[in-house]
Amino acid sequence: MVQKTFIAxxxxxxxxxxxxxxxxxxxxxxxxxxxxxTRGKTQHLADYRGKWVVLEWxxxxxxxxxxxxxxxxxxxxxxxxxxxxxxWLSIVSSAPGREGFTTASKANALATEKGAVPSAxxxxxxxxVGHLYDARNTPQLFVISPTGLLAYAGAIDDKRTADTADxxxxxxxxxxxxxxAIAGKPIVVQLTQPYGCTIQYAEQ
Amino acid sequence: xxxxxxxAQPAHHAVVRxxxxxxxxxxxxxxxxxxxxxxxxxxxxxxxxxxxxxxxxTATWTLPAAWSLGAIQWPRPRRIEVPPLTAFGYExxxxxxxxxxxxxxxxxxxxxxxxxxxxxxxxxxxxDSVMLVLTPAEPTSGRDERVxxxxxxxxxxxxxxxxxxxxxxxxxxxxxxxxxxxGDDVRVLDFFPADPGVVEHSARVTSTVKxxxxxxxxxxxxxxxxxxxxxxxxVVLTGRDSIIRSYDVEFPIGAAASGGDATRRAASANWATLxxxxxxxxxxxxxxPCVFPLLGIKALSLSSTVTRPSERSxxxxxxxxxxxxxxxxxxxxxxxxxxxARSAWGFQMQSPSFLGGVALLLFGAGLSLLGVFEVPAxxxxxxxxxxxxxxxxxxxxxxxxxxxLIGAPCAAPFFGVTLAGALTAPHAVGxxxxxxxxxxxxxxxxxxxVTPASIAWIPRSGRWMxxxxxxxxxxxxxxxxxxxxxxxxxxxxxxxxxxxASLCAVAFALWMLGRWATVSASPSxxxxxxxxSAVVAGVAIVSVSRLTVSSRAPANTSSTGLHWQAYTDARxxxxxxxxxxxxVDFTAEWCLTCKVNEIGTLQSERVVSVLRERSVGLLRxxxxxxxxxxxxxxxxxxxxxxxxxxxxxxxxxxxxxLLPILLTPDIVVSAVERAxxxxxxxxxxxxx
Numbered sequence: 086m087v088q089k090t091f092i093a094x095x096x097x098x099x100x101x102x103x104x105x106x107x108x109x110x111x112x113x114x115x116x117x118x119x120x121x122x123t124r125g126k127t128q129h130l131a132d133y134r135g136k137w138v139v140l141e142w143x144x145x146x147x148x149x150x151x152x153x154x155x156x157x158x159x160x161x162x163x164x165x166x167x168x169x170x171x172x173w174l175s176i177v178s179s180a181p182g183r184e185g186f187t188t189a190s191k192a193n194a195l196a197t198e199k200g201a202v203p204s205a206x207x208x209x210x211x212x213x214v215g216h217l218y219d220a221r222n223t224p225q226l227f228v229i230s231p232t233g234l235l236a237y238a239g240a241i242d243d244k245r246t247a248d249t250a251d252x253x254x255x256x257x258x259x260x261x262x263x264x265x266a267i268a269g270k271p272i273v274v275q276l277t278q279p280y281g282c283t284i285q286y287a288e289q
Numbered sequence: 290x291x292x293x294x295x296x297a298q299p300a301h302h303a304v305v306r307x308x309x310x311x312x313x314x315x316x317x318x319x320x321x322x323x324x325x326x327x328x329x330x331x332x333x334x335x336x337x338x339x340x341x342x343x344x345x346x347t348a349t350w351t352l353p354a355a356w357s358l359g360a361i362q363w364p365r366p367r368r369i370e371v372p373p374l375t376a377f378g379y380e381x382x383x384x385x386x387x388x389x390x391x392x393x394x395x396x397x398x399x400x401x402x403x404x405x406x407x408x409x410x411x412x413x414x415x416x417d418s419v420m421l422v423l424t425p426a427e428p429t430s431g432r433d434e435r436v437x438x439x440x441x442x443x444x445x446x447x448x449x450x451x452x453x454x455x456x457x458x459x460x461x462x463x464x465x466x467x468x469x470x471x472g473d474d475v476r477v478l479d480f481f482p483a484d485p486g487v488v489e490h491s492a493r494v495t496s497t498v499k500x501x502x503x504x505x506x507x508x509x510x511x512x513x514x515x516x517x518x519x520x521x522x523x524v525v526l527t528g529r530d531s532i533i534r535s536y537d538v539e540f541p542i543g544a545a546a547s548g549g550d551a552t553r554r555a556a557s558a559n560w561a562t563l564x565x566x567x568x569x570x571x572x573x574x575x576x577x578p579c580v581f582p583l584l585g586i587k588a589l590s591l592s593s594t595v596t597r598p599s600e601r602s603x604x605x606x607x608x609x610x611x612x613x614x615x616x617x618x619x620x621x622x623x624x625x626x627x628x629x630a631r632s633a634w635g636f637q638m639q640s641p642s643f644l645g646g647v648a649l650l651l652f653g654a655g656l657s658l659l660g661v662f663e664v665p666a667x668x669x670x671x672x673x674x675x676x677x678x679x680x681x682x683x684x685x686x687x688x689x690x691x692x693x694l695i696g697a698p699c700a701a702p703f704f705g706v707t708l709a710g711a712l713t714a715p716h717a718v719g720x721x722x723x724x725x726x727x728x729x730x731x732x733x734x735x736x737x738x739v740t741p742a743s744i745a746w747i748p749r750s751g752r753w754m755x756x757x758x759x760x761x762x763x764x765x766x767x768x769x770x771x772x773x774x775x776x777x778x779x780x781x782x783x784x785x786x787x788x789x790a791s792l793c794a795v796a797f798a799l800w801m802l803g804r805w806a807t808v809s810a811s812p813s814x815x816x817x818x819x820x821x822s823a824v825v826a827g828v829a830i831v832s833v834s835r836l837t838v839s840s841r842a843p844a845n846t847s848s849t850g851l852h853w854q855a856y857t858d859a860r861x862x863x864x865x866x867x868x869x870x871x872x873v874d875f876t877a878e879w880c881l882t883c884k885v886n887e888i889g890t891l892q893s894e895r896v897v898s899v900l901r902e903r904s905v906g907l908l909r910x911x912x913x914x915x916x917x918x919x920x921x922x923x924x925x926x927x928x929x930x931x932x933x934x935x936x937x938x939x940x941x942x943x944x945x946x947l948l949p950i951l952l953t954p955d956i957v958v959s960a961v962e963r964a965x966x967x968x969x970x971x972x973x974x975x976x977x
Contacts, residue, residue, distance in 0.1 A: 110916075110917040111917055112915060146411065147411075148406050148413065148414030149344075149412075151414070152414075183410070184411035184412075185411075221341060221342075221374055222341070222342060239512060246344045246347070247406045248347065248404060274514075275514075276512055276514055277486060278341075278510065278512035279512075280339075280485070281342065282342060282343075282408070282411065283341070283408070283410065285411065
């Protein structure tokens with residue numbers, strides 16, 4: 086069954102990848118995926134039913150991602166929310182040879198060096214998961230509800246710059262969404278246009 | 290006289306200089322400076338709205354107290370395509386003009402720190418310091434002055450007086466129009482939105498030009514929430530002289546402009562009319578097939594068991610309170626919902642757990658009517674004499690509340706226009722309209738109490754009452770069957786199996802109640818029966834509450850041979866851009882009025898032949914299960930409830946016409962003829 090889903094999503098991703106992929110809509114089921122993380126463990130989204138899940142598109146070379154990590158902001162979010170039972174998956178969809186691409190061991194070393202504490206780090210070198218979500222930028226974040234529905238998609242915050250000084254001044258959409266979700270309140274901002282670098286997918 | 294001593298570091302992809310330019314045309318004191326970027330080939334920096342990636346350069350300045358610098362000005366950008374993304378920015382070289390003013394003519398130094406992100410495919414954040422030594426009284430060197438003057442020429446002009454701009458939303462497109470005496474030779478080169486998340490940056494901007502009007506067609510951003518109140522940006526035009534000019538533009542998006550005729554009419558109707566209409570719609574709910582059985586049951590209970598006027602009043606009040614409360618609740622949710630795209634009247638039917646819950650309720654009520662169990666027997670004895678009155682009031686309240694919840698989709702045909710008005714009115718008025726609707730729905734029942742004469746209509750009780758009561762169980766079972774069918778469309782067969790099993794469990798639980806939890810049973814037997822049935826019913830309720838949507842709305846295949854395609858924003862756009870008239874049918878399996886129109890009108894021979902003959906594009910927007918993009922489209926055409934029929938004329942511009950909610954072949958045929966006749970006129974006009 087799992088394998089079937091995986092093949093289906095792979096096929097879907099290939100077909101969609103040829104044209105512009107359609108983004109999953111807020112309130113609709115978040116596309117399922119099965120992929121191996123940098124520690125060799127299988128990550129199957131549907132296994133996390135019952136928990137809030139964050140997908141974070143990541144590139145260690147992108148100034149907009151560096152802005153969040155250099156200030157310790159992203160690590161703080163990861164620590165705060167994984168501490169409250171949220172599953173945080175950082176995903177690198179860079180193709181081999183392109184910006185943001187690393188080997189699994191280098192990726193782990195980078196995460197350790199930066200003090201990043203996601204639940205798992207995923208290399209999506211074929212871009213399968215990225216295309217499923219029509220992820221376009223790093224950083225770009227998705228919040229998925231315990232019932233598997235997409236609850237937030239878009240930018241990390243409202244300061245659309247690469248300036249580290251903007252981090253403390255910004256309204257963080259992801260923190261706001263997770264705080265509301267955990268408190269059982271409605272999420273006010275559910276959709277924003279992401280900002281940042283272009284994800285360096287494999288050439289179609 | 291100007292010095293820019295910064296030396297580019299080797300890793301940089303841009304060399305930045307601050308240079309001095311010409312005096313500002315409308316001022317003798319102010320002068321233009323320029324922040325110049327020379328970029329490595331292949332690399333670019335960004336406009337103020339960077340598009341789908343990147344961010345604009347920023348600068349901080351230190352300068353003598355008597356001097357001041359304005360904000361960075363943005364020359365018109367170009368599109369930088371990195372499929373599927375589109376950025377707005379500059380390649381090779383760009384100069385950002387900055388307005389400089391000084392009091393006094395002494396020599397001074399401006400120091401600046403400039404930060405920017407330069408991208409090719411990958412992006413790099415860079416920064417550098419710039420410096421300019423300036424004597425305001427002295428003229429600038431010829432070469433730099435010319436460079437800055439060219440950049441100033443590329444700045445957008447403020448909107449010329451005499452331009453009238455407005456925008457509206459049509460399907461997934463945003464149509465912006467500018468009225469001004471342009472002349473025949475004007476051509477639209479591009480449009481750049483000032484803010485991200487409003488229009489799709491990568492979508493092609495299509496435009497039409499008539500002598501006094503430019504119309505731009507843009508695609509709404511997939512990241513857009515609600516339609517903004519105004520869209521600002523830059524329109525780039527050229528004329529006979531081939532000089533490219535850009536203008537700052539601002540298009541108000543009017544509430545009236547974004548809606549169809551029905552919305553406009555309702556919105557302009559005064560509030561009193563709105564409240565009256567809402568009341569009348571509420572009255573009509575009582576005769577709708579969805580609610581009628583419930584009303585019958587209540588009237589029956591009133592005539593049979595209650596003799597004291599005070600108790601009658603109490604029940605009538607409870608019923609009215611129930612119907613007002615649930616109508617106010619729906620109204621409140623609709624009015625306050627942060628994302629109007631996700632809700633609309635009757636849309637609680639999109640939730641399978643709601644459907645399942647109502648099915649359990651109706652089924653249980655049916656069993657109660659058949660005498661499987663007695664409600665008063667369930668209450669502890671110490672409630673004593675009050676029991677009957679209390680349960681009856683609670684029951685009346687619940688009946689009133691349920692009547693609205695179930696009746697809502699049936700009421701849509703009558704309430705649709707009123708509702709569109711209520712949603713566009715100020716919140717207080719909108720809320721009052723919902724309360725008024727609830728009052729209307731409760732009125733006939735309350736009449737029985739208030740007017741003594743009407744009580745004479747209530748038949749005397751007798752043996753027939755028992756027969757009538759049991760007969761009324763069957764419409765309830767019928768409604769249950771219909772709800773199971775709708776739930777199956779949403780959840781697939783496993784979901785409907787769970788619902789059917791839950792119905793069985795509820796029947797079992799209620800049977801246990803009726804068998805052992807009777808007034809005459811011993812307390813221990815009663816308690817055991819109550820506990821056992823609570824457990825069984827609890828399991829049923831939990832399993833119903835866990836029903837989730839698992840199947841997409843079924844594609845509608847019709848037997849008429851007409852090709853109805855499932856609605857997507859892209860399909861609507863492609864049909865419209867092919868200059869075809871398009872009929873969008875917003876429908877759902879749980880919408881009975883929709884089905885009546887479909888079978889009675891849309892599949893009738895005359896309608897089918899006119900639709901085929903005029904090659905009208907047919908899109909079916911199915912809302913059986915929740916769908917954000919379709920709901921957004923429904924709001925965009927000016928609809929608020931189902932059914933909504935939006936007919937787009939073949940001529941390109943303008944809002945769709947909303948057809949009446951109850952269709953007849955005559956209405957559809959004449960509307961289609963008009964919508965396609967307009968296109969012929971346009972075709973004749975256009976060669977001019």
